[in-house]
Amino acid sequence: MSFEFTPQEQTRVQLAHLGGVQLDPIGHADLAVIAVLSSVYFVNFAAVAFLVWNRNYPPLKSKYPFLMAAIMISMFIYFLGDLVLKAHVHVRGRVLSNCMLFC
Numbered sequence: 001m002s003f004e005f006t007p008q009e010q011t012r013v014q015l016a017h018l019g020g021v022q023l024d025p026i027g028h029a030d031l032a033v034i035a036v037l038s039s040v041y042f043v044n045f046a047a048v049a050f051l052v053w054n055r056n057y058p059p060l061k062s063k064y065p066f067l068m069a070a071i072m073i074s075m076f077i078y079f080l081g082d083l084v085l086k087a088h089v090h091v092r093g094r095v096l097s098n099c100m101l102f103c
Helices: 007-018 028-053 065-085 094-098
Strands: none
Touching: 028 065
C-alpha cells in the first residue's frame, strides 16, 4: 500500500480537476486515519475476545457474547468497505476494482 504522491495519483488528480472536481490525493493523513481506526478496532477485538473467552462468567454472560462478536465482525467489514469507498487506499486488481461493493 503506497501513501506517496505517485505519478498515477497525480494523473488521477489532474483528470478530476479537468472534470471540475477537487480531489484530495491519498497521502499520509489517510495513513494516520487507518492507523488510528485500526488501533481502535484492535482494542474492540481484544475486548470481544475476552468476552467470548469468559462467556460463562455471570456478569459477562448477560452481555450476549456471541451477538457482540457478530457485531464486531460486521463493524470490521464495514470499516474495510468504508476505507475503499472513501478512497483512503488504492484498489488494484481486476476483481476489487470492478466490483461494485468496492467502488
